[in-house]
Amino acid sequence: MGLFTLTLDDGSAVATSRLILAGGQVDVPLDVPGMAQRWGSSVLHCPFCHGWETTGRSLAVINNGMEAMLAAYVRDRFSEDVVLCTNGPSTVPAPAAAILTNLGVTVRETPIAAVEGELDALTLRFTDGSTLERDAIYHRAPTRPGNDLAAQLGAELLPDGYILVDEFGRTTVDGVSAVGDSARLAALSDALTLVGPGAADGVRAAVWMEQELFRSGLTVATVS
Template sequence: MYDVIVIGGGPAGLSAALVLGRQRRDVLLIDGGAPRNAPASEMHMYLSRDGFDPARLLALGRDELSAYPSVEVRPGTVTGAHGTLDDFTIDLDGGTSERARRIVLATGQVDEPYPIEGLAERFGRSVFHCPFCHGWETRGMTLAVLAREPREAMLALYVADRFSDDVVLCTNGPLELPAEIAARLDDRGVPAIDAPITRVTGDPGALELHFADGRTLARDGIYHRAPTRQHAHLAAKLGCEILDDGTVRVDERQQTTVPGVAAAGDTAKLPAVPDAVTLVSLGAADGVRAAVYVDGDLFRSGLGLTPA
Protein backbone atom coordinates (compact mmCIF):
# COMPACT_ATOMS: atom_id res chain seq x y z
CA MET A 1 0.00 0.00 0.00
CA TYR A 2 1.28 3.45 -0.94
CA ASP A 3 1.18 6.34 1.47
CA VAL A 4 -0.30 8.59 -1.23
CA ILE A 5 -1.55 8.14 -4.76
CA VAL A 6 -1.47 11.37 -6.77
CA ILE A 7 -3.77 11.31 -9.81
CA GLY A 8 -2.74 13.79 -12.48
CA GLY A 9 0.71 14.75 -13.75
CA GLY A 10 0.31 18.48 -14.31
CA PRO A 11 1.91 21.23 -12.21
CA ALA A 12 -0.36 20.49 -9.22
CA GLY A 13 0.22 16.75 -9.23
CA LEU A 14 3.96 16.95 -9.86
CA SER A 15 4.39 19.53 -7.12
CA ALA A 16 2.46 17.40 -4.64
CA ALA A 17 4.56 14.34 -5.49
CA LEU A 18 7.77 16.36 -5.13
CA VAL A 19 6.87 17.56 -1.63
CA LEU A 20 5.79 14.09 -0.51
CA GLY A 21 8.86 12.44 -2.03
CA ARG A 22 11.12 14.79 -0.13
CA GLN A 23 9.34 13.73 3.07
CA ARG A 24 10.13 10.09 2.20
CA ARG A 25 6.53 9.14 1.57
CA ASP A 26 5.80 6.21 -0.74
CA VAL A 27 4.04 7.90 -3.63
CA LEU A 28 2.50 6.69 -6.87
CA LEU A 29 1.74 9.39 -9.44
CA ILE A 30 -0.56 8.37 -12.28
CA ASP A 31 -0.25 10.59 -15.37
CA GLY A 32 -2.77 10.37 -18.19
CA GLY A 33 -0.61 12.63 -20.37
CA ALA A 34 -3.32 15.09 -21.46
CA PRO A 35 -2.62 18.48 -19.82
CA ARG A 36 -5.20 21.22 -20.22
CA ASN A 37 -2.67 23.68 -21.66
CA ALA A 38 -1.29 21.24 -24.25
CA PRO A 39 -2.22 23.56 -27.18
CA ALA A 40 -0.20 26.44 -25.70
CA SER A 41 3.44 26.96 -26.63
CA GLU A 42 4.12 29.34 -23.73
CA MET A 43 3.11 29.79 -20.11
CA HIS A 44 3.35 33.00 -18.14
CA MET A 45 3.55 34.47 -14.63
CA TYR A 46 5.64 31.58 -13.30
CA LEU A 47 8.65 33.27 -11.75
CA SER A 48 11.89 32.48 -13.65
CA ARG A 49 9.87 30.61 -16.33
CA ASP A 50 7.84 33.39 -17.97
CA GLY A 51 7.33 32.43 -21.62
CA PHE A 52 8.51 28.87 -20.94
CA ASP A 53 7.21 25.86 -22.87
CA PRO A 54 4.64 24.19 -20.55
CA ALA A 55 5.43 20.74 -21.92
CA ARG A 56 9.08 21.33 -21.09
CA LEU A 57 8.14 22.33 -17.54
CA LEU A 58 6.32 19.04 -17.02
CA ALA A 59 9.26 17.08 -18.45
CA LEU A 60 11.64 18.83 -16.06
CA GLY A 61 9.28 18.11 -13.19
CA ARG A 62 9.23 14.40 -13.98
CA ASP A 63 13.04 14.41 -14.18
CA GLU A 64 13.26 16.04 -10.74
CA LEU A 65 11.01 13.38 -9.24
CA SER A 66 13.46 10.68 -10.36
CA ALA A 67 15.82 11.85 -7.58
CA TYR A 68 13.39 10.47 -4.98
CA PRO A 69 13.32 6.66 -4.92
CA SER A 70 10.02 6.51 -3.05
CA VAL A 71 8.16 8.27 -5.88
CA GLU A 72 6.92 6.22 -8.82
CA VAL A 73 5.57 7.95 -11.92
CA ARG A 74 3.38 5.69 -14.03
CA PRO A 75 1.55 6.55 -17.27
CA GLY A 76 -2.05 5.48 -17.35
CA THR A 77 -5.67 6.39 -16.74
CA VAL A 78 -7.56 5.89 -13.50
CA THR A 79 -11.00 4.50 -14.27
CA GLY A 80 -12.37 4.24 -10.75
CA ALA A 81 -11.72 5.06 -7.13
CA HIS A 82 -13.31 3.98 -3.88
CA GLY A 83 -12.55 3.34 -0.23
CA THR A 84 -12.16 5.26 2.99
CA LEU A 85 -9.45 6.85 5.08
CA ASP A 86 -6.29 4.71 5.23
CA ASP A 87 -7.61 2.24 2.64
CA PHE A 88 -8.38 3.70 -0.79
CA THR A 89 -8.30 1.71 -4.03
CA ILE A 90 -7.91 3.05 -7.54
CA ASP A 91 -8.65 1.06 -10.68
CA LEU A 92 -6.43 1.49 -13.75
CA ASP A 93 -7.24 1.15 -17.44
CA GLY A 94 -5.10 -1.99 -17.73
CA GLY A 95 -7.35 -3.86 -15.32
CA THR A 96 -5.04 -3.53 -12.32
CA SER A 97 -5.62 -1.68 -9.08
CA GLU A 98 -3.52 0.02 -6.40
CA ARG A 99 -4.13 0.97 -2.79
CA ALA A 100 -3.12 3.99 -0.73
CA ARG A 101 -3.74 5.60 2.63
CA ARG A 102 -4.40 9.01 1.05
CA ILE A 103 -5.31 10.37 -2.40
CA VAL A 104 -4.52 13.69 -4.06
CA LEU A 105 -6.73 14.51 -7.03
CA ALA A 106 -5.02 16.76 -9.58
CA THR A 107 -6.91 15.74 -12.71
CA GLY A 108 -7.78 19.26 -13.87
CA GLN A 109 -10.50 20.49 -16.17
CA VAL A 110 -11.17 20.29 -19.91
CA ASP A 111 -12.11 23.31 -22.02
CA GLU A 112 -15.11 22.87 -24.31
CA PRO A 113 -15.19 25.76 -26.81
CA TYR A 114 -18.48 26.74 -28.38
CA PRO A 115 -19.44 24.36 -31.22
CA ILE A 116 -18.38 26.79 -33.95
CA GLU A 117 -16.48 25.42 -36.92
CA GLY A 118 -12.79 26.29 -36.69
CA LEU A 119 -12.88 27.49 -33.08
CA ALA A 120 -11.65 24.46 -31.12
CA GLU A 121 -8.62 23.80 -33.32
CA ARG A 122 -7.43 27.38 -32.75
CA PHE A 123 -8.00 27.30 -28.99
CA GLY A 124 -4.82 28.11 -27.10
CA ARG A 125 -3.05 29.42 -30.20
CA SER A 126 -5.07 32.29 -31.64
CA VAL A 127 -8.19 31.84 -29.51
CA PHE A 128 -7.28 32.78 -25.94
CA HIS A 129 -9.10 32.07 -22.69
CA CYS A 130 -7.32 34.36 -20.23
CA PRO A 131 -6.07 37.95 -20.41
CA PHE A 132 -3.64 37.26 -17.57
CA CYS A 133 -2.06 34.44 -19.56
CA HIS A 134 -2.21 36.06 -23.01
CA GLY A 135 -2.98 39.75 -22.58
CA TRP A 136 0.58 41.06 -22.92
CA GLU A 137 1.07 39.10 -26.13
CA THR A 138 -2.19 40.47 -27.59
CA ARG A 139 -1.58 44.13 -26.73
CA GLY A 140 -2.38 46.41 -29.65
CA MET A 141 -4.17 43.66 -31.61
CA THR A 142 -7.63 43.84 -33.10
CA LEU A 143 -9.62 41.49 -30.89
CA ALA A 144 -13.00 39.78 -30.73
CA VAL A 145 -14.47 38.57 -27.45
CA LEU A 146 -16.99 35.73 -27.55
CA ALA A 147 -19.59 35.84 -24.79
CA ARG A 148 -22.93 34.17 -24.18
CA GLU A 149 -23.44 35.44 -20.60
CA PRO A 150 -23.42 38.98 -19.20
CA ARG A 151 -20.47 38.25 -16.91
CA GLU A 152 -18.46 37.07 -19.89
CA ALA A 153 -19.10 40.44 -21.53
CA MET A 154 -16.99 41.95 -18.76
CA LEU A 155 -14.03 40.28 -20.44
CA ALA A 156 -14.52 42.58 -23.43
CA LEU A 157 -14.39 45.57 -21.10
CA TYR A 158 -11.26 44.29 -19.41
CA VAL A 159 -9.43 43.59 -22.66
CA ALA A 160 -10.42 47.02 -24.00
CA ASP A 161 -9.19 48.66 -20.80
CA ARG A 162 -5.84 46.87 -20.71
CA PHE A 163 -4.70 45.73 -24.11
CA SER A 164 -6.54 47.00 -27.19
CA ASP A 165 -8.38 50.00 -28.60
CA ASP A 166 -10.19 47.80 -31.13
CA VAL A 167 -12.38 45.21 -29.42
CA VAL A 168 -15.67 43.78 -30.71
CA LEU A 169 -18.05 41.80 -28.52
CA CYS A 170 -19.56 38.84 -30.37
CA THR A 171 -22.48 37.24 -28.53
CA ASN A 172 -23.20 34.43 -31.02
CA GLY A 173 -26.92 35.22 -30.85
CA PRO A 174 -29.08 37.74 -28.97
CA LEU A 175 -27.89 38.55 -25.46
CA GLU A 176 -29.59 40.97 -23.10
CA LEU A 177 -26.93 42.83 -21.16
CA PRO A 178 -27.50 44.70 -17.90
CA ALA A 179 -27.86 48.41 -18.62
CA GLU A 180 -24.76 49.21 -16.59
CA ILE A 181 -22.54 46.85 -18.60
CA ALA A 182 -24.07 47.98 -21.92
CA ALA A 183 -23.36 51.60 -20.99
CA ARG A 184 -19.75 50.84 -20.13
CA LEU A 185 -19.26 48.99 -23.41
CA ASP A 186 -20.62 52.02 -25.23
CA ASP A 187 -18.35 54.33 -23.24
CA ARG A 188 -15.31 52.22 -24.16
CA GLY A 189 -16.28 52.12 -27.83
CA VAL A 190 -16.83 48.35 -27.84
CA PRO A 191 -19.49 47.46 -30.43
CA ALA A 192 -21.50 44.25 -30.21
CA ILE A 193 -22.48 41.81 -32.97
CA ASP A 194 -25.33 39.49 -31.97
CA ALA A 195 -25.56 37.46 -35.18
CA PRO A 196 -24.68 33.76 -34.75
CA ILE A 197 -21.13 32.83 -35.74
CA THR A 198 -20.98 30.04 -38.30
CA ARG A 199 -17.22 29.51 -38.52
CA VAL A 200 -13.77 30.90 -37.83
CA THR A 201 -11.05 30.79 -40.47
CA GLY A 202 -7.52 32.07 -40.97
CA ASP A 203 -4.17 31.91 -39.24
CA PRO A 204 -2.95 33.61 -36.05
CA GLY A 205 -2.88 37.33 -36.65
CA ALA A 206 -5.25 37.02 -39.61
CA LEU A 207 -8.48 35.45 -38.37
CA GLU A 208 -11.92 35.91 -39.84
CA LEU A 209 -15.24 35.39 -38.11
CA HIS A 210 -18.12 34.47 -40.40
CA PHE A 211 -21.66 35.31 -39.28
CA ALA A 212 -25.00 33.79 -40.23
CA ASP A 213 -26.19 37.09 -41.72
CA GLY A 214 -23.32 37.07 -44.22
CA ARG A 215 -21.06 39.53 -42.41
CA THR A 216 -17.39 38.80 -41.72
CA LEU A 217 -15.05 40.30 -39.17
CA ALA A 218 -11.27 40.32 -39.53
CA ARG A 219 -9.40 40.05 -36.21
CA ASP A 220 -5.86 39.40 -35.04
CA GLY A 221 -7.07 37.29 -32.13
CA ILE A 222 -10.11 36.06 -30.22
CA TYR A 223 -10.81 35.79 -26.50
CA HIS A 224 -13.15 33.03 -25.45
CA ARG A 225 -13.72 31.77 -21.92
CA ALA A 226 -14.90 28.35 -22.95
CA PRO A 227 -17.14 26.29 -20.70
CA THR A 228 -15.28 23.60 -18.77
CA ARG A 229 -15.89 20.17 -17.32
CA GLN A 230 -13.96 17.89 -15.00
CA HIS A 231 -11.29 15.85 -16.79
CA ALA A 232 -12.26 12.90 -14.61
CA HIS A 233 -15.18 12.13 -12.31
CA LEU A 234 -13.15 10.44 -9.60
CA ALA A 235 -14.06 13.00 -6.94
CA ALA A 236 -17.75 12.23 -7.38
CA LYS A 237 -17.04 8.49 -7.29
CA LEU A 238 -15.22 8.96 -3.99
CA GLY A 239 -18.18 10.90 -2.60
CA CYS A 240 -16.59 14.36 -2.57
CA GLU A 241 -18.91 17.35 -2.65
CA ILE A 242 -19.10 18.98 -6.07
CA LEU A 243 -19.89 22.68 -6.26
CA ASP A 244 -22.51 24.12 -8.61
CA ASP A 245 -19.87 25.07 -11.18
CA GLY A 246 -18.59 21.49 -11.35
CA THR A 247 -15.42 21.99 -9.32
CA VAL A 248 -14.53 19.95 -6.25
CA ARG A 249 -15.11 21.65 -2.92
CA VAL A 250 -11.93 22.01 -0.83
CA ASP A 251 -10.99 23.87 2.33
CA GLU A 252 -7.95 26.05 2.99
CA ARG A 253 -5.76 22.94 3.26
CA GLN A 254 -6.94 21.59 -0.13
CA GLN A 255 -8.90 18.86 1.67
CA THR A 256 -12.16 17.69 0.13
CA THR A 257 -15.25 16.74 2.12
CA VAL A 258 -14.03 13.11 2.17
CA PRO A 259 -11.40 12.44 4.86
CA GLY A 260 -8.10 11.40 3.29
CA VAL A 261 -8.84 12.88 -0.15
CA ALA A 262 -7.22 16.17 -1.18
CA ALA A 263 -7.66 18.01 -4.47
CA ALA A 264 -5.37 20.55 -6.11
CA GLY A 265 -5.19 22.71 -9.21
CA ASP A 266 -8.12 23.88 -11.28
CA THR A 267 -10.10 20.73 -10.54
CA ALA A 268 -11.00 22.24 -7.15
CA LYS A 269 -11.61 25.50 -5.33
CA LEU A 270 -12.83 27.11 -2.14
CA PRO A 271 -16.60 27.73 -2.17
CA ALA A 272 -16.04 31.46 -1.65
CA VAL A 273 -13.88 31.79 -4.77
CA PRO A 274 -15.90 32.71 -7.89
CA ASP A 275 -13.87 30.68 -10.40
CA ALA A 276 -11.11 28.10 -10.38
CA VAL A 277 -7.95 30.03 -11.28
CA THR A 278 -6.12 28.37 -14.15
CA LEU A 279 -2.61 29.81 -13.72
CA VAL A 280 0.22 27.26 -13.74
CA SER A 281 1.85 28.92 -10.74
CA LEU A 282 -1.30 28.64 -8.62
CA GLY A 283 -1.82 25.03 -9.65
CA ALA A 284 1.71 24.23 -8.47
CA ALA A 285 1.08 26.11 -5.23
CA ASP A 286 -2.12 24.13 -4.61
CA GLY A 287 -0.18 20.90 -5.07
CA VAL A 288 2.44 22.00 -2.53
CA ARG A 289 -0.24 23.06 -0.06
CA ALA A 290 -2.15 19.80 -0.42
CA ALA A 291 0.98 17.71 0.06
CA VAL A 292 2.15 19.58 3.15
CA TYR A 293 -1.15 18.94 4.92
CA VAL A 294 -1.44 15.36 3.67
CA ASP A 295 2.02 14.66 5.05
CA GLY A 296 1.08 16.22 8.39
CA ASP A 297 -2.09 14.16 8.50
CA LEU A 298 -0.14 10.96 7.86
CA PHE A 299 2.37 11.91 10.54
CA ARG A 300 -0.30 12.49 13.19
CA SER A 301 -2.07 9.31 12.17
CA GLY A 302 1.15 7.35 12.57
CA LEU A 303 1.45 8.64 16.14
CA GLY A 304 -2.14 7.71 16.89
CA LEU A 305 -3.18 11.35 17.23
CA THR A 306 -6.49 12.76 16.07
CA PRO A 307 -6.43 14.78 12.83
CA ALA A 308 -5.40 18.42 13.17
Protein backbone atom coordinates in the same frame (compact mmCIF):
# COMPACT_ATOMS: atom_id res chain seq x y z
CA MET B 1 -9.31 6.77 8.02
CA GLY B 2 -10.63 4.48 5.30
CA LEU B 3 -8.80 2.44 2.71
CA PHE B 4 -9.28 3.34 -0.95
CA THR B 5 -8.85 0.89 -3.80
CA LEU B 6 -8.00 2.32 -7.22
CA THR B 7 -8.71 0.21 -10.28
CA LEU B 8 -6.38 1.18 -13.14
CA ASP B 9 -6.95 0.93 -16.90
CA ASP B 10 -4.94 -2.28 -17.12
CA GLY B 11 -7.15 -3.93 -14.52
CA SER B 12 -4.64 -3.81 -11.69
CA ALA B 13 -5.58 -2.37 -8.31
CA VAL B 14 -3.76 -0.08 -5.89
CA ALA B 15 -4.73 0.31 -2.23
CA THR B 16 -4.02 3.53 -0.35
CA SER B 17 -5.22 5.45 2.69
CA ARG B 18 -4.90 8.90 1.08
CA LEU B 19 -5.71 10.39 -2.30
CA ILE B 20 -4.88 13.69 -4.01
CA LEU B 21 -7.13 14.45 -6.99
CA ALA B 22 -5.48 16.56 -9.69
CA GLY B 23 -7.65 15.89 -12.74
CA GLY B 24 -8.03 19.53 -13.75
CA GLN B 25 -10.73 21.07 -15.89
CA VAL B 26 -11.42 20.58 -19.59
CA ASP B 27 -12.32 23.62 -21.73
CA VAL B 28 -15.43 23.29 -23.89
CA PRO B 29 -15.14 25.97 -26.61
CA LEU B 30 -18.18 27.24 -28.48
CA ASP B 31 -19.31 24.72 -31.11
CA VAL B 32 -18.42 26.85 -34.12
CA PRO B 33 -16.37 25.42 -37.02
CA GLY B 34 -12.74 26.46 -36.63
CA MET B 35 -12.88 27.35 -32.92
CA ALA B 36 -11.60 24.09 -31.44
CA GLN B 37 -8.82 23.80 -34.04
CA ARG B 38 -7.50 27.27 -33.09
CA TRP B 39 -8.05 26.94 -29.36
CA GLY B 40 -5.03 28.17 -27.43
CA SER B 41 -3.19 29.42 -30.51
CA SER B 42 -5.23 32.13 -32.22
CA VAL B 43 -8.44 31.77 -30.19
CA LEU B 44 -7.20 32.77 -26.74
CA HIS B 45 -8.83 31.90 -23.44
CA CYS B 46 -6.86 34.03 -20.97
CA PRO B 47 -5.92 37.72 -21.14
CA PHE B 48 -3.56 37.22 -18.19
CA CYS B 49 -1.62 34.74 -20.36
CA HIS B 50 -1.93 36.41 -23.77
CA GLY B 51 -2.81 40.04 -23.10
CA TRP B 52 0.64 41.46 -23.71
CA GLU B 53 1.00 39.86 -27.15
CA THR B 54 -2.38 41.28 -28.24
CA THR B 55 -1.69 44.84 -27.06
CA GLY B 56 -2.87 47.35 -29.65
CA ARG B 57 -4.27 44.64 -31.95
CA SER B 58 -7.75 44.36 -33.40
CA LEU B 59 -9.59 41.95 -31.12
CA ALA B 60 -12.86 40.04 -31.06
CA VAL B 61 -14.38 38.60 -27.92
CA ILE B 62 -16.85 35.75 -28.43
CA ASN B 63 -19.08 35.51 -25.36
CA ASN B 64 -22.54 36.41 -24.13
CA GLY B 65 -24.23 37.16 -20.80
CA MET B 66 -21.94 38.24 -17.98
CA GLU B 67 -19.03 36.45 -19.67
CA ALA B 68 -19.16 39.29 -22.21
CA MET B 69 -17.44 41.47 -19.61
CA LEU B 70 -14.23 39.90 -20.89
CA ALA B 71 -14.61 42.39 -23.75
CA ALA B 72 -14.61 45.26 -21.25
CA TYR B 73 -11.46 43.90 -19.64
CA VAL B 74 -9.44 43.53 -22.84
CA ARG B 75 -10.71 46.94 -24.04
CA ASP B 76 -9.55 48.58 -20.82
CA ARG B 77 -6.20 46.80 -20.67
CA PHE B 78 -4.97 45.97 -24.15
CA SER B 79 -6.73 47.51 -27.16
CA GLU B 80 -9.07 50.27 -28.26
CA ASP B 81 -10.35 48.11 -31.13
CA VAL B 82 -12.58 45.45 -29.55
CA VAL B 83 -15.71 43.88 -31.04
CA LEU B 84 -17.97 41.71 -28.89
CA CYS B 85 -19.60 38.88 -30.82
CA THR B 86 -22.51 37.40 -28.87
CA ASN B 87 -23.27 34.67 -31.45
CA GLY B 88 -26.98 35.40 -31.33
CA PRO B 89 -29.24 37.83 -29.46
CA SER B 90 -27.40 39.55 -26.64
CA THR B 91 -28.16 38.38 -23.10
CA VAL B 92 -25.71 40.84 -21.55
CA PRO B 93 -27.34 42.39 -18.44
CA ALA B 94 -28.16 46.08 -18.80
CA PRO B 95 -25.50 47.37 -16.33
CA ALA B 96 -22.79 45.37 -18.13
CA ALA B 97 -24.08 46.50 -21.54
CA ALA B 98 -23.83 50.13 -20.37
CA ILE B 99 -20.19 49.60 -19.40
CA LEU B 100 -19.41 48.10 -22.81
CA THR B 101 -21.12 51.05 -24.53
CA ASN B 102 -19.19 53.57 -22.45
CA LEU B 103 -15.95 51.84 -23.37
CA GLY B 104 -16.80 51.98 -27.07
CA VAL B 105 -17.04 48.21 -27.56
CA THR B 106 -18.97 47.35 -30.71
CA VAL B 107 -21.48 44.51 -30.34
CA ARG B 108 -22.40 42.10 -33.15
CA GLU B 109 -25.29 39.73 -32.43
CA THR B 110 -25.32 37.81 -35.73
CA PRO B 111 -24.57 34.10 -35.21
CA ILE B 112 -21.07 33.01 -36.19
CA ALA B 113 -20.78 30.47 -39.01
CA ALA B 114 -17.02 29.82 -38.85
CA VAL B 115 -13.64 31.06 -37.71
CA GLU B 116 -10.83 30.99 -40.28
CA GLY B 117 -7.18 32.04 -40.55
CA GLU B 118 -4.46 32.27 -37.93
CA LEU B 119 -3.12 34.76 -35.37
CA ASP B 120 -2.80 38.25 -36.88
CA ALA B 121 -5.04 37.27 -39.81
CA LEU B 122 -8.34 35.82 -38.55
CA THR B 123 -11.72 35.99 -40.22
CA LEU B 124 -15.04 35.53 -38.47
CA ARG B 125 -17.74 34.51 -40.93
CA PHE B 126 -21.33 35.20 -39.91
CA THR B 127 -24.50 33.41 -40.96
CA ASP B 128 -25.71 36.49 -42.88
CA GLY B 129 -22.65 36.31 -45.15
CA SER B 130 -20.77 39.19 -43.52
CA THR B 131 -17.22 38.87 -42.19
CA LEU B 132 -15.02 40.45 -39.54
CA GLU B 133 -11.24 40.60 -39.84
CA ARG B 134 -9.38 40.44 -36.52
CA ASP B 135 -5.81 39.92 -35.32
CA ALA B 136 -6.84 37.77 -32.35
CA ILE B 137 -9.94 36.33 -30.70
CA TYR B 138 -10.69 35.88 -27.02
CA HIS B 139 -13.25 33.38 -25.79
CA ARG B 140 -13.92 32.35 -22.20
CA ALA B 141 -15.17 28.80 -22.61
CA PRO B 142 -17.21 26.82 -20.11
CA THR B 143 -15.32 24.01 -18.40
CA ARG B 144 -16.09 20.54 -17.10
CA PRO B 145 -14.15 18.37 -14.64
CA GLY B 146 -11.36 16.30 -16.17
CA ASN B 147 -12.88 13.21 -14.56
CA ASP B 148 -15.69 12.23 -12.17
CA LEU B 149 -13.55 10.68 -9.42
CA ALA B 150 -14.59 13.28 -6.84
CA ALA B 151 -18.26 12.56 -7.49
CA GLN B 152 -17.60 8.80 -7.34
CA LEU B 153 -16.02 9.28 -3.92
CA GLY B 154 -18.93 11.40 -2.68
CA ALA B 155 -16.94 14.63 -2.31
CA GLU B 156 -19.02 17.79 -2.17
CA LEU B 157 -19.02 19.81 -5.37
CA LEU B 158 -19.74 23.51 -5.70
CA PRO B 159 -22.62 24.61 -7.99
CA ASP B 160 -20.20 25.28 -10.86
CA GLY B 161 -18.74 21.77 -10.64
CA TYR B 162 -15.52 22.57 -8.79
CA ILE B 163 -14.52 20.35 -5.88
CA LEU B 164 -15.01 22.05 -2.53
CA VAL B 165 -11.78 22.13 -0.49
CA ASP B 166 -10.59 23.81 2.69
CA GLU B 167 -7.39 25.81 3.23
CA PHE B 168 -5.39 22.57 3.42
CA GLY B 169 -6.75 21.24 0.12
CA ARG B 170 -8.93 18.67 1.86
CA THR B 171 -12.28 17.67 0.38
CA THR B 172 -15.33 16.70 2.42
CA VAL B 173 -14.25 13.02 2.20
CA ASP B 174 -11.76 11.92 4.86
CA GLY B 175 -8.36 11.21 3.34
CA VAL B 176 -9.09 12.84 -0.03
CA SER B 177 -7.56 16.15 -1.13
CA ALA B 178 -7.97 17.99 -4.43
CA VAL B 179 -5.66 20.51 -6.08
CA GLY B 180 -5.27 22.69 -9.15
CA ASP B 181 -8.07 24.19 -11.21
CA SER B 182 -10.44 21.32 -10.40
CA ALA B 183 -10.90 22.58 -6.82
CA ARG B 184 -11.41 25.82 -4.95
CA LEU B 185 -12.41 27.37 -1.65
CA ALA B 186 -16.08 28.28 -1.29
CA ALA B 187 -15.11 31.90 -0.63
CA LEU B 188 -13.56 32.28 -4.10
CA SER B 189 -15.75 33.07 -7.09
CA ASP B 190 -13.55 31.11 -9.48
CA ALA B 191 -10.48 28.89 -9.54
CA LEU B 192 -7.15 30.27 -10.77
CA THR B 193 -6.53 28.33 -13.97
CA LEU B 194 -2.79 29.04 -14.01
CA VAL B 195 0.14 26.62 -13.84
CA GLY B 196 1.89 28.39 -10.94
CA PRO B 197 -1.02 28.36 -8.47
CA GLY B 198 -1.92 24.82 -9.53
CA ALA B 199 1.58 23.56 -8.76
CA ALA B 200 1.60 25.46 -5.45
CA ASP B 201 -1.74 23.89 -4.50
CA GLY B 202 -0.23 20.47 -5.11
CA VAL B 203 2.80 21.21 -2.95
CA ARG B 204 0.68 22.56 -0.10
CA ALA B 205 -1.73 19.64 -0.13
CA ALA B 206 1.13 17.12 -0.28
CA VAL B 207 2.98 18.75 2.63
CA TRP B 208 -0.10 18.82 4.85
CA MET B 209 -0.97 15.24 3.89
CA GLU B 210 2.56 14.06 4.67
CA GLN B 211 2.42 15.75 8.05
CA GLU B 212 -0.94 14.14 8.73
CA LEU B 213 0.54 10.74 7.89
CA PHE B 214 3.48 11.40 10.16
CA ARG B 215 1.26 12.42 13.07
CA SER B 216 -0.96 9.39 12.59
CA GLY B 217 2.03 7.07 12.67
CA LEU B 218 1.60 5.77 9.15
CA THR B 219 4.49 5.13 6.77
CA VAL B 220 4.80 7.20 3.62
CA ALA B 221 5.62 4.91 0.68
CA THR B 222 6.83 6.10 -2.71
CA VAL B 223 5.94 3.92 -5.68
CA SER B 224 8.23 4.33 -8.68
